[in-house]
Amino acid sequence: MSSTTLLTPSSPHVHGGLSIPVIMKTVIWALLPAAAMGVMVFGWSALFVMIITTLACVVTERLFNAVRHRASTLGDQSAALTGLLLAMPLPPNTPWWICVIGGGFAILMGKQLYGGLGYNMFNPALIARVFLLVSFPVQMTSWPAPAPLLSDKALSFAEGLATIISAPFNTPELLDALASATPLGQYRMEVSLGHTVREALGGSYGFDLFSAAGGMIKGSLGETSAILLLAGGIYLLRKRIITWHIPISMLAGTLLPAIIFWYTDPTKYPDPLFHLFTGGLIIGAFFMATDMVTSPVTPVGQIIFGLGCGLLTYLIRTWGGYPEGVSFAIVIMNAAVPLIDQYSRPVIYGKAKTHA
Amino acid sequence: MGILATALKKFHGGVHPKEYKELSRHCAIEELPMPKRLYVPMHQHIGAPSDPCVEPGTQVFKGQLIGEPNGFVSAPVHAPTSGTIQGIEEHVSGHPSGLTMPCAVLIPDGNDQWHPELKGLEDPYNADPQAIRDKVRESGVVGLGGATFPSFIKLSPPQGKVAELLIINGVECEPYLTCDARLMEEHSQEIIDGIRIMLQALQTKQCVIAIEDNKPGAIQAMRRAAQETKNVQVVSLPVMYPQGAEKQLIEVLIHRQVPSGCLPIDVGVIVHNVATALAVREAVLFGHPLVHRVVTVTGLGIARPANLNVPVGTPAQDLIDHCGGLKNGVKKVVMGGPMMGVALGDLQAPVVKGTSGLLAMLARETVQEPEQPCIRCGNCLQACPVQLTPCEMAWRAKHDLIDQLDAVHLMDCIECGSCAYVCPSHIPLVHYFRYGKLAMAAKKHDKDKAELTRQRNQAKQARAEAEKAEKERKKEEMRLASEARKKAAAASQAGESAPAKPVPTSKPAAEESAP
Numbered sequence: 001m002s003s004t005t006l007l008t009p010s011s012p013h014v015h016g017g018l019s020i021p022v023i024m025k026t027v028i029w030a031l032l033p034a035a036a037m038g039v040m041v042f043g044w045s046a047l048f049v050m051i052i053t054t055l056a057c058v059v060t061e062r063l064f065n066a067v068r069h070r071a072s073t074l075g076d077q078s079a080a081l082t083g084l085l086l087a088m089p090l091p092p093n094t095p096w097w098i099c100v101i102g103g104g105f106a107i108l109m110g111k112q113l114y115g116g117l118g119y120n121m122f123n124p125a126l127i128a129r130v131f132l133l134v135s136f137p138v139q140m141t142s143w144p145a146p147a148p149l150l151s152d153k154a155l156s157f158a159e160g161l162a163t164i165i166s167a168p169f170n171t172p173e174l175l176d177a178l179a180s181a182t183p184l185g186q187y188r189m190e191v192s193l194g195h196t197v198r199e200a201l202g203g204s205y206g207f208d209l210f211s212a213a214g215g216m217i218k219g220s221l222g223e224t225s226a227i228l229l230l231a232g233g234i235y236l237l238r239k240r241i242i243t244w245h246i247p248i249s250m251l252a253g254t255l256l257p258a259i260i261f262w263y264t265d266p267t268k269y270p271d272p273l274f275h276l277f278t279g280g281l282i283i284g285a286f287f288m289a290t291d292m293v294t295s296p297v298t299p300v301g302q303i304i305f306g307l308g309c310g311l312l313t314y315l316i317r318t319w320g321g322y323p324e325g326v327s328f329a330i331v332i333m334n335a336a337v338p339l340i341d342q343y344s345r346p347v348i349y350g351k352a353k354t355h356a
Numbered sequence: 357m358g359i360l361a362t363a364l365k366k367f368h369g370g371v372h373p374k375e376y377k378e379l380s381r382h383c384a385i386e387e388l389p390m391p392k393r394l395y396v397p398m399h400q401h402i403g404a405p406s407d408p409c410v411e412p413g414t415q416v417f418k419g420q421l422i423g424e425p426n427g428f429v430s431a432p433v434h435a436p437t438s439g440t441i442q443g444i445e446e447h448v449s450g451h452p453s454g455l456t457m458p459c460a461v462l463i464p465d466g467n468d469q470w471h472p473e474l475k476g477l478e479d480p481y482n483a484d485p486q487a488i489r490d491k492v493r494e495s496g497v498v499g500l501g502g503a504t505f506p507s508f509i510k511l512s513p514p515q516g517k518v519a520e521l522l523i524i525n526g527v528e529c530e531p532y533l534t535c536d537a538r539l540m541e542e543h544s545q546e547i548i549d550g551i552r553i554m555l556q557a558l559q560t561k562q563c564v565i566a567i568e569d570n571k572p573g574a575i576q577a578m579r580r581a582a583q584e585t586k587n588v589q590v591v592s593l594p595v596m597y598p599q600g601a602e603k604q605l606i607e608v609l610i611h612r613q614v615p616s617g618c619l620p621i622d623v624g625v626i627v628h629n630v631a632t633a634l635a636v637r638e639a640v641l642f643g644h645p646l647v648h649r650v651v652t653v654t655g656l657g658i659a660r661p662a663n664l665n666v667p668v669g670t671p672a673q674d675l676i677d678h679c680g681g682l683k684n685g686v687k688k689v690v691m692g693g694p695m696m697g698v699a700l701g702d703l704q705a706p707v708v709k710g711t712s713g714l715l716a717m718l719a720r721e722t723v724q725e726p727e728q729p730c731i732r733c734g735n736c737l738q739a740c741p742v743q744l745t746p747c748e749m750a751w752r753a754k755h756d757l758i759d760q761l762d763a764v765h766l767m768d769c770i771e772c773g774s775c776a777y778v779c780p781s782h783i784p785l786v787h788y789f790r791y792g793k794l795a796m797a798a799k800k801h802d803k804d805k806a807e808l809t810r811q812r813n814q815a816k817q818a819r820a821e822a823e824k825a826e827k828e829r830k831k832e833e834m835r836l837a838s839e840a841r842k843k844a845a846a847a848s849q850a851g852e853s854a855p856a857k858p859v860p861t862s863k864p865a866a867e868e869s870a871p
Binding site (some may be wrong): 298 | 413697
């Protein structure tokens with residue numbers, strides 16, 4: 001063994017084995033149960049939406065690598081994760097071209113133009129969702145009722161594909177026929193008309209908490225199954241991919257004001273469990289706000305960030321112009337991350353005042 | 357009970373790498389056969405290098421002084437065995453770049469004969485503290501945990517400060533290494549002797565020996581040996597790297613942090629390594645200088661792992677050869693532990709006083725991934741025992757934002773490597789920190805130099821002005837004097853009756869400025 005072949009890098013010489021692909025893969029695994037549930041509940045079209053957004057992200061990433069004459073960065077798996085995260089809050093019958101535009105926007109504008117993974121300011125999937133929401137408001141808020149795969153209402157594989165592929169570029173009639181409000185949308189609309197929460201969600205709308213928690217409600221393809229998303233989140237916590245700081249503080253940021261307002265006027269403000277199990281609060285808290293690149297690194301900063309996300313979510317849901325505010329809340333807080341990090345650095349060893 | 361807390365406190369962060377201690381844990385310490393040639397570096401300690409004080413061709417005894425300490429924070433170097441000094445040469449050192457340093461080249465004569473005049477203190481356990489310190493100093497004893505700080509300084513509490521507790525560090529938190537564990541198992545009584553001498557030097561009443569619980573044999577042996585010494589107790593700690601780092605260990609045991617920029621003595625404790633305790637015993641009991649140490653030779657790439665007692669100055673290659681050589685596929689040979697050790701480029705680098713291990717690492721044991729961008733996962737913050745923000749420090753160092761490094765407390769980094777161990781992007785964080793620290797030092801050096809130049813220039817100007825003023829004053833004086841003389845002459849011519857005015861000759865001297 002000649003000594004010239006010995007490597008002489010700086011210490012440490014051992015490594016824990018964690019890598020970016022491992023992190024991304026773990027998050028994808030944590031999302032899959034809820035994604036599968038989305039396909040079960042809404043039919044094949046949901047699967048096609050996921051596949052198309054993911055493909056769009058991966059292809060855009062590779063193309064951009066080629067344009068910049070860089071080695072492929074597909075190996076870090078972050079593009080695939082962005083694609084899946086983008087699909088989760090979409091309506092289950094989103095037209096294919098919206099999926100493609102969304103995926104392309106997420107990678108190109110949301111990530112690569114900032115310099116690629118690690119340099120983006122906003123969560124790519126969320127910034128793309130916000131972009132789609134303001135660009136295609138009709139398609140993005142047309143929610144089909146659940147049509148479970150094995151039920152009578154289910155579309156066949158081909159019909160599901162047709163829903164996505166043949167969707168016209170103008171305001172679609174097909175979607176109109178299927179459209180109905182999500183619980184959050186229903187609540188905002190009815191309450192603004194002067195009805196109580198009970199009138200809005202009960203009666204013909206027929207909201208019940210168990211269906212909401214299980215995912216059997218109108219809504220996006222992957223956000224609705226609160227229970228499975230929560231399970232995925234707990235899996236990420238156990239795997240130490242994320243820490244409790246952001247999810248718990250974000251949930252608290254939404255639920256604490258929800259409790260206070262519900263207590264003061266339950267006819268006007270729905271109960272906290274309604275907020276917890278509808279819309280994207282859980283996927284937002286465990287999967288979106290916890291995006292490492294776009295959230296603070298310091299524990300205190302993560303709590304501030306989470307509380308801000310939660311609070312803004314409640315504000316937008318209750319008084320904002322959109323029925324759902326998770327995406328906007330997180331994107332707004334993303335912009336505050338450098339500032340939060342700057343002022344929340346931990347007190348280092350030997351600098352604590354009590355020890356001086 | 358003193359300042360030792362009754363319960364253990366967990367320090368912040370830390371990691372738990374795979375230990376690999378089983379490779380060499382059961383290998384009893386064996387003597388390395390005397391090498392053919394020793395390269396004894398003149399700089400084996402923190403502080404100024406020693407000055408060689410032997411001529412080529414000199415016959416030396418084992419333990420004879422060959423390098424004189426140079427300043428207060430320095431340590432003498434002694435001949436590790438008897439033989440002939442061949443010369444003082446530049447020889448490759450344990451530095452990744454293959455940097456050389458002056459070494460005394462010693463050809464052993466095979467007799468391994470101690471210098472006849474070496475002798476210890478009488479009644480060492482009740483000796484004068486200063487006599488103990490002197491003995492430790494003369495014997496070149498330095499901290500054997502790896503920092504190699506001259507030990508006599510850590511046996512001399514500054515005036516007005518009291519060492520309430522002596523902590524003996526047997527933590528050995530670096531993976532792979534087992535040399536301290538073996539010393540504690542095989543030489544527990546001698547270590548206790550060393551501790552008693554240290555307690556006498558420090559005038560301290562209480563001592564705690566801290567050992568991680570993955571060394572049950574060492575804990576048992578030390579407990580047994582400490583039974584008769586009632587002020588020495590053994591504490592078993594849960595395994596966590598870098599618990600053996602001085603400041604972290606202090607926090608675990610006394611629940612107090614050493615304030616940034618201060619020393620352990622400022623919170624009333626002194627920390628010494630177990631092997632140092634043994635070296636102190638040898639020095640004070642027998643007058644034997646520190647000339648050998650136990651080195652763990654291990655790793656999946658070594659044929660026969662071992663714990664070897666080795667003369668200082670032995671080339672790494674000799675240890676490896678004694679252990680059956682390197683296996684195929686060895687990617688790295690590390691001097692020290694895997695977390696903080698130095699990867700050797702040249703196996704002729706000699707063992708020094710601070711060398712605790714030699715690891716031959718196969719590809720599957722070691723890091724080889726290319727650096728990826730930081731994804732701000734925050735794992736490094738969770739792992740850092742100093743609660744620093746490693747990702748931001750590395751980012752600033754990488755982009756040469758040297759002025760911002762102070763704000764992120766780079767200088768408080770202990771380079772333990774925990775951050776790099778957990779980094780999913782495989783960023784060589786510690787490497788950036790080392791670069792940043794050097795860049796900060798270089799910048800400070802330049803600034804100091806500029807400041808000195810400015811001060812000198814100012815002084816020069818002041819001096820020039822003072823000289824000018826002095827010249828003016830003398831001119832004025834001479835003018836006055838000559839005028840006075842003229843007046844006096846005129847007066848004497850005018851009439852003898854008028855008395856001459858006294859000439860003002862003794863004006864108070866102008867402020868002298870002659871630096």
